[in-house]
Amino acid sequence: MSRTPASALYWRILGINGLIFAAGTVALAMAPVTVSSFVLLRELPVLVVGLAVMMAANAVLLRASLAPLEGLTALVTRLDSLRSGDRLATGRSGDLFHLVDQFNAMLDRLEADRSTSTAAVLDAQEAERRRIAQELHDEIGQSLTVVLLELKSVVNRAPEEVAEELRGVQETVRSSLDEVRQVARRLRPGVLDDLGLTSALTALAADFSEAGGPRVTRRVQTGLERLGADAELVIYRIAQEGLTNVWRHSGARNAELSLTQDDGGRVVLRVVDDGSGPPTEVGAGIHGMRERAMLIGAQLTIGPADEDGTGTEVRLVVPPSGARRAAAP
Structure with missing residues (x-):
């Protein structure tokens, strides 16, 4: 026995x-x-x-x-399924x-x-985002474009008192077309595939600033080593969710988006604001950020930006590509 x-x-x-x-x-x-x-x-x-x-x-x-x-x-007691690598000493x-x-x-x-299961779910989510973004661009976007062209033709032939009202409708349709394009761009950022992570983050910060949210200061290092499609998408999505939380929940007037790479190859993403402070409860957005970070073996921390507890700092530390391959299941 x-x-x-x-x-x-x-x-x-x-x-x-x-x-x-x-x-x-x-x-x-x-x-x-x-x-x-x-x-x-x-x-x-x-x-x-x-x-x-x-x-x-x-x-x-x-x-x-x-x-x-x-x-x-x-x-x-301290175990968190979204923070990998915590083990007891053996030997x-x-x-x-x-x-x-x-x-x-x-x-x-x-x-x-x-x-494995999280990767499958997020892959399916990205595929669905891509499909919806494509439909918004190809179908709704093109339909609104056709409506704008027809309105322009009608405005040119209409009496002045009617043409003035039609111009107002024309502006409404144009604004709707711009919003559809912004939604499609957020669902699947084509600039990330076409121009890379640096340009995508720069465009993301500009979109939030122009949309009437907090003023976003960009500090994105150029000449970063290629991180791979998965890591770049994770970094972009976490930056996007971080800025969305700043806009919706923090009440901040200013925010900073930075991406740097140290001599050891680690990439650090920071989203910092001067708002009301870190969230007291973990919502779906933060949970999703932690799941994405876990997929590439990155460390995600969310805490106060200042010593007095004000502001929020979202910090993502991505290890070098070799370390990520070694940690991958």
């Missing part, structure tokens, strides 16, 4: 206690100490010291044996460390399965 971790722990504790009591018995038997049938007052200190020594030795040995359980409890001997190895292996499997 194979020995389970539970039975091994039982026999380990039993053995430790037996060893302590046996050592105490031998020490008392060989020591020049006697105990009367009725314990005398001068014998009490000897018994108390002996008991204290045995309890202290038992506590030290049990703490060393059960130490992995404390680490395991702490990990389970030591003992039955509980076998349990730690199995727990770490379970986390590896769960994260790999979650990454």
Whole structure:
């Protein structure tokens, strides 16, 4: 019959206690100490010291044996399925460390399965965005363009009092066409595919500034190494969601969008505002950002922009492409 971790722990504790009591018995038997049938007052200190020594030795040995359980409890308490890489230290001997190895292996499997399923969902989402954006551009956009051309022809032939009203309708249709194009561009940014991440982020910041939201300052480093289509799309979507949250929820007047790359190849995206501070609850938008960050092994943090707790900073740290390949499931 194979020995389970539970039975091994039982026999380990039993053995430790037996060893302590046996050592105490031998020490008392060989020591020049006697105990009367009725314990005398001068014998009490000897018994108390002996008991204290045995309890202290038992506590030290049990703490060393059960130490992995404390680490395991702490990990389970702080575990976040969207923050990968949090593991317990392994490599030591003992039955509980076998349990730690199995727990770490379970986390590896769960994260790999979650990454696979999340990637499939986000791929389907991007495909649906692409389809809707294409339909908006090809069908609704072209239909509104035809309406504008026909209105222009009617305005040229209409009496002046009617032509003035038609010009108002013409402006409304033109505004609707512009909004349709903006929605299509946000659903699937063609500039990201055509001109790259730097140009796409610059255009994104300009769109938010021109739409009447907070003034967005851009600080996008040029000459970035190619990050791959997946990483660039994740960076763009997180920047887009970050600016959307600034516009909708923060009440900020100013925001900054920055993208830099250090000498080690790490890319850092920051969206900072001077608004009311970080959100108190995690909504669907932040949850989606964390899922996207997990797909490329990036670290996403959301916290206050200043020491006094005002403003919000969204920070995404993307490891070099080699490290992302090594971390991919």
